[in-house]
Amino acid sequence: MDTTLLVTQVLNGLQLGLLLFLVASGLTLVFGILDFVNLAHGSLYMLGAFICASLTFATGNYLIAILISLPLIGLAGYLVERFVARHLYERDHLDHVLGTFGLILVIDTLVHIFWGPQGIAIPLPQWLDGQVMLPGGIEVPTFRLLIIGTGLAAAGGLFWVVNMTRLGMLIRAGASNRTMVGALGIDIQALFALVFALGAVLAGLAGMLIAPITEASIGMGNNIIITAFVVIIVGGIGSVKGAFISALLIGLIDTLGRSFLDDVFKLVMSSDAAETSAPAVSAMLIYIIMAVVLAIRPQGLFPPKVR
Amino acid sequence: MTAILTISGLEKRFGGVLATDHVDLDVVKGECHAIIGPNGAGKSTLIAQLSGTVVPDRGSIRLNGRDITREAAYKRARLGVTRSFQITSLVMPMSVIDNVALAVQAREGHSFKLVRPARSISRIRQEALARLAEVGLAERADAPTVILSHGEHRLMEIAIALASGAELMLLDEPMAGLGPTESARMVELLSRLKSTRTILLVEHDMDAVFALADRISVLVYGRIIATGTPDEIRGNAEVRHAYLGEE
Amino acid sequence: MTGFGKPGLPVVVVVALLAVLPTWFHFNGDAFYLDLATRLVILGIAAVSLNLILGYGGLVSFGHAAYLGIGAYCVGIPAHHALYGGLDAIATNSGWFQIPLAVAVSALFALVTGAICLRTKGVHFIMITMAFAQMVYYFFVSIDEYGADDGLVIDTRSELGLIDFDNPLQLYFFCLGSLVVAMALVHMIVNSRFGMVLQGAKGNNDRMVSLGYNTYLYRLVAYVISGAMCGFAGALLGNFTTFISPEMMDWSHSGELMFMVILGGASTAVGPILGSAAFIIIEEVLSRFTIYWHLPFGLMLLAVVLFARGGFSGIIDRLRGRKLLPGEG
Numbered sequence: 026m027d028t029t030l031l032v033t034q035v036l037n038g039l040q041l042g043l044l045l046f047l048v049a050s051g052l053t054l055v056f057g058i059l060d061f062v063n064l065a066h067g068s069l070y071m072l073g074a075f076i077c078a079s080l081t082f083a084t085g086n087y088l089i090a091i092l093i094s095l096p097l098i099g100l101a102g103y104l105v106e107r108f109v110a111r112h113l114y115e116r117d118h119l120d121h122v123l124g125t126f127g128l129i130l131v132i133d134t135l136v137h138i139f140w141g142p143q144g145i146a147i148p149l150p151q152w153l154d155g156q157v158m159l160p161g162g163i164e165v166p167t168f169r170l171l172i173i174g175t176g177l178a179a180a181g182g183l184f185w186v187v188n189m190t191r192l193g194m195l196i197r198a199g200a201s202n203r204t205m206v207g208a209l210g211i212d213i214q215a216l217f218a219l220v221f222a223l224g225a226v227l228a229g230l231a232g233m234l235i236a237p238i239t240e241a242s243i244g245m246g247n248n249i250i251i252t253a254f255v256v257i258i259v260g261g262i263g264s265v266k267g268a269f270i271s272a273l274l275i276g277l278i279d280t281l282g283r284s285f286l287d288d289v290f291k292l293v294m295s296s297d298a299a300e301t302s303a304p305a306v307s308a309m310l311i312y313i314i315m316a317v318v319l320a321i322r323p324q325g326l327f328p329p330k331v332r
Numbered sequence: 333m334t335a336i337l338t339i340s341g342l343e344k345r346f347g348g349v350l351a352t353d354h355v356d357l358d359v360v361k362g363e364c365h366a367i368i369g370p371n372g373a374g375k376s377t378l379i380a381q382l383s384g385t386v387v388p389d390r391g392s393i394r395l396n397g398r399d400i401t402r403e404a405a406y407k408r409a410r411l412g413v414t415r416s417f418q419i420t421s422l423v424m425p426m427s428v429i430d431n432v433a434l435a436v437q438a439r440e441g442h443s444f445k446l447v448r449p450a451r452s453i454s455r456i457r458q459e460a461l462a463r464l465a466e467v468g469l470a471e472r473a474d475a476p477t478v479i480l481s482h483g484e485h486r487l488m489e490i491a492i493a494l495a496s497g498a499e500l501m502l503l504d505e506p507m508a509g510l511g512p513t514e515s516a517r518m519v520e521l522l523s524r525l526k527s528t529r530t531i532l533l534v535e536h537d538m539d540a541v542f543a544l545a546d547r548i549s550v551l552v553y554g555r556i557i558a559t560g561t562p563d564e565i566r567g568n569a570e571v572r573h574a575y576l577g578e579e
Numbered sequence: 580m581t582g583f584g585k586p587g588l589p590v591v592v593v594v595a596l597l598a599v600l601p602t603w604f605h606f607n608g609d610a611f612y613l614d615l616a617t618r619l620v621i622l623g624i625a626a627v628s629l630n631l632i633l634g635y636g637g638l639v640s641f642g643h644a645a646y647l648g649i650g651a652y653c654v655g656i657p658a659h660h661a662l663y664g665g666l667d668a669i670a671t672n673s674g675w676f677q678i679p680l681a682v683a684v685s686a687l688f689a690l691v692t693g694a695i696c697l698r699t700k701g702v703h704f705i706m707i708t709m710a711f712a713q714m715v716y717y718f719f720v721s722i723d724e725y726g727a728d729d730g731l732v733i734d735t736r737s738e739l740g741l742i743d744f745d746n747p748l749q750l751y752f753f754c755l756g757s758l759v760v761a762m763a764l765v766h767m768i769v770n771s772r773f774g775m776v777l778q779g780a781k782g783n784n785d786r787m788v789s790l791g792y793n794t795y796l797y798r799l800v801a802y803v804i805s806g807a808m809c810g811f812a813g814a815l816l817g818n819f820t821t822f823i824s825p826e827m828m829d830w831s832h833s834g835e836l837m838f839m840v841i842l843g844g845a846s847t848a849v850g851p852i853l854g855s856a857a858f859i860i861i862e863e864v865l866s867r868f869t870i871y872w873h874l875p876f877g878l879m880l881l882a883v884v885l886f887a888r889g890g891f892s893g894i895i896d897r898l899r900g901r902k903l904l905p906g907e908g
Contacts, residue, residue: 062702112885118702119639123841124884126834130877138871251713251830254706262702308721312714316695319707323698383789409791417789423782434779438790443772444800450772496790 032163034284035277040169042276043176047231048249049256049268050183051224057263057329058196058220061110062118064125066228066253067246068132069105073098073229074241075136078145087150091233095226102225106218114217133243144242172234179230180269186223187265196220252279255315261325271326275311282307336361336500336530337382337413342391344377344554351377352388353554359500364526366533366541369551375534376418378551379504382532383415384408395500409438414498416489418505418534422477429473431488432460435495463495464488467521483514490521500530507537519543542566550574589849590762597755597852605748613747619859620754621815626839626851627761628808633837634845635769636801637781638697639705642712643836646685646806648828649715650813653681655733655823656725662734674737674744678814685810686803688715693802697795709830719825730824737818744818754815758852761808766848768804777801778846842883 052066076097080090105128113124149168156164187193195216232245239245256275260267286307290299306313318326337359344352351374359365369375380386382393384405392401400408414435423431433450436459437443451457464470467487472480480488486506493501506522507515519540525531526544535541541548542562549559552574558565565571601616625647632638654677660670671677692711696704725731736744744750768774780787780794787794817823835858843854861879865872 056702060702062705109881109885116884118705119837119841120884122639122641122705123834123837124881126831126838127877127880127884129831130873131881134871134874134877138874247829247831251710255710258703258706258710304721304723305718308717309714312710312717315707315710316692319695319698323703385785404793406788406791406793409789415789417786421783421786421789423779423786425782426778430775431779434775434787435790437772437775438792440772443776443792443797445772446768446774447771449767449770450775451770453772492786492790 029163033165034280036165036169038277038280040172041280042273043173044231044235045253045256045276046180046269046272047176047227049253049272050265051227052253053257053263053265053268054220055224059114059217061114062121064122065128067250068129069098069102069225070228070232070249071246072101073232074236075140077233078147078236078241081147087147094233095230098229099222099226102222103218106221110221136243144240146240147237149237168237175234179227183265255311259315259318259325261328263329264327267325267327278314279311282310334361336396338394340392343389344381345389350554355556357549357556359530359532361530363546364531364533364544366535366545366548367551368541368548373551374554375551379502379534382502412499413502414493414496415502416493416504416506418508420485422485422488424478426477428475428477428488429460431477432463432491432495433457435492436460439497460495463491466494467491482509486510503531503533505535507535507540593849593852594759601751613751615859617751617754617819619855620758621812621819623852623855624758624761624812625809625836626855627765628805629836630840630845630851631765632801632805633840636777636798638798640708641705641833642708643809644828644832645712645715646809647813647816649685649688650681650810651817651823653677653684654737654814654817655731658733658735659731672735672738674739677737681810681814682807686807689803689806693799697798712828712830712833716825716828730822733817733821733823762848838880
């Protein structure tokens with residue numbers, strides 16, 4: 026195990042964790058305040074990536090594309106709320122799940138029709154495409170650092186909104202007591218729509234950030250959504266703080282597990298056995314962690330305070 | 333006088349509020365013991381601790397001498413405590429008799445019996461029907477539960493409590509939401525039942541309480557301020573001040 | 580709603596149609612429809628198994644496709660080793676080993692994951708069942724020996740003595756017979772005392788607990804039965820397609836199974852079959868017109884959820900002018 030690889034993988038894990046947080050925070054907010062299960066949240070992540078890809082080609086500038094894409098994806102989130110989610114709040118979770126499952130099929134196919142079946146790679150501007158030398162002589166891609174920085178900034182911004190602002194107060198109150206917020210005479214409908222759009226912007230941003238690395242592709246949302254579920258289950262559904270800690274945890278464990286588990290296994294078993302079993306175990310690692318957390322604390326690590 | 337239920341030093345705190353404040357209470361075999369108190373006195377919290385849905389912070393609950401303070405809710409039912417719910421709590425999609433049959437069936441120990449059709453077991457069906465007859469709902473047996481009136485739902489709650497065969501019935505506001513005629517019917521029914529069962533009755537309807545109870549405990553701000561016969565409670569100055577005076 | 584009495588007329592009609600129509604097509608030289616019917620019947624078994632926990636138990640499991648995959652791999656892996664060597668303990672083409680293996684492994688997986696999932700409820704339950712299914716998906720993706728992403732070709736179908744799975748008609752009737760048995764089993768279970776408790780817990784869990792039922796255990800048993808039954812369907816699916824890949828366990832397929840149960844009418848005997856038939860027909864018809872068949876399918880799903888409560892059966896009931904009172908009829 027050499028240090029360079031370790032540092033690189035820790036940074037990768039951090040990056041994955043922050044992207045997971047951007048997706049999971051929206052999910053957990055929407056669930057906490059609206060009691061709504063949105064499977065299509067991953068589609069907003071995917072949509073963010075595709076819109077940003079097109080705008081990058083149109084404007085020739087990735088960063089400008091992101092700035093234009095963010096309000097667009099917020100609008101998409103608002104439309105989902107206005108035309109689908111809003112009509113399902115009073116229904117049971119089964120209807121949420123089936124309705125948003127239908128929505129995924131619709132959005133995935135529309136993306137297929139507009140952008141074609143192939144993935145789209147987003148070219149990075151020159152200054153982001155290189156490497157940065159860290160103290161200690163370790164080189165890391167500049168863009169990864171940008172993702173980590175942006176993720177941290179977005180997380181910080183979200184904490185500020187949730188903990189310091191009046192909107193955040195309403196969100197927190199709504200998460201623990203919906204009727205009370207209604208009784209305060211707040212336009213609950215508008216608050217819900219705003220939370221939904223905010224969640225969409227965060228998920229979309231994650232999609233835009235990952236697209237230059239993995240390219241924008243159909244199905245990318247459906248892969249990340251389950252991991253985001255694991256994140257909010259482990260963190261405690263409804264808790265932004267829980268989502269943050271658990272996202273970083275899951276991101277690091279998943280990344281480090283995939284690179285180093287075989288080395289760890291080799292300490293206790295033959296190298297053949299380690300090389301066969303390590304990939305299987307590391308693929309299941311985050312689910313095993315989820316199972317263990319649930320077995321001990323069914324409400325997750327940081328459940329929001331009970332009403 | 334043997335106590336069937338012994339509560340000692342029971343405490344439960346929610347945040348800063350002491351919902352149950354050092355409650356000591358004995359329910360004697362065969363009596364109808366009523367708990368009264370103004371709204372927010374902690375009656376529901378007490379019932380919840382007795383039936384096992386809320387875990388007390390301190391103190392103990394004993395049933396026939398056995399400590400059940402931390403026993404799972406379903407196990408208490410097996411040990412002989414049953415409860416009715418303040419807000420009607422029935423299996424709405426099922427028929428009336430199916431609801432009662434489930435209570436009869438619960439007495440068989442376990443129901444991991446996957447072969448015989450449940451509705452063909454006449455022993456269970458007949459007893460369920462008998463319990464429904466006892467509360468006057470026999471002719472409604474095959475109706476879907478949802479279509480029954482609120483008053484009939486309250487009666488079903490009693491039929492289910494009866495069918496469960498429990499020796500101690502926790503009745504959480506059985507009169508809630510009943511009109512005068514229905515209330516009278518319920519009081520008449522409960523007064524017939526109390527000769528065969530031990531009842532812990534939580535109720536707001538004072539006429540019903542004074543008609544039914546052998547003993548009354550008054551709960552105010554989580555504390556029991558007095559326990560006694562209906563006459564003693566009527567004459568208790570502290571009770572009049574703290575509770576009856578407020579009405 | 581609570582499954583009174585003998586199998587109703589709809590069940591008899593549907594099974595009779597399934598027995599006659601594909602046979603007729605087969606002898607008129609149109610193999611395509613028999614294939615379609617085989618898929619329908621196998622998915623029907625999976626939907627019937629899901630209906631036990633979803634329809635009657637109220638447990639919204641979003642990971643049932645995992646059992647189809649587990650079942651199919653339990654056919655594919657022994658067959659793979661029978662052909663290429665290795666793992667002598669399980670290397671065989673015998674269906675007498677493979678199919679019980681599929682049932683046992685599925686039951687075990689249901690037991691372990693169910694024990695954890697059922698400690699939670701509501702949204703937690705939905706997400707956790709999804710996550711565990713995804714875990715199985717990634718597990719098979721990570722194993723190169725069994726083809727990883729690319730999947731595993733099942734070179735030899737299960738050998739079952741008298742029944743020849745290589746004969747499409749025999750395979751079909753074996754599947755249809757299994758479907759009838761599965762329906763009968765579920766019918767028996769939901770009408771038993773166990774089934775009453777299961778349905779009671781769906782309708783009002785607090786009440787059942789206060790009566791002294793440890794509803795967790797009842798649900799777990801139902802969950803295991805359902806998983807085992809779906810694993811069996813998976814073994815048939817592997818024999819039918821002679822190919823198995825992790826993609827079969829993708830959560831979109833779990834969603835499709837749920838769609839079949841809900842759209843057909845959950846907690847009715849014939850609902851899951853109608854739902855699978857509807858799904859197969861929608862898929863076939865739509866995909867003939869457009870490769871984008873998921874678009875109208877998704878819109879339809881949205882429309883049903885947004886505008887039609889009670890699914891197909893609900894719609895049919897309303898067309899007949901019957902009030903939707905549970906327990907009636």
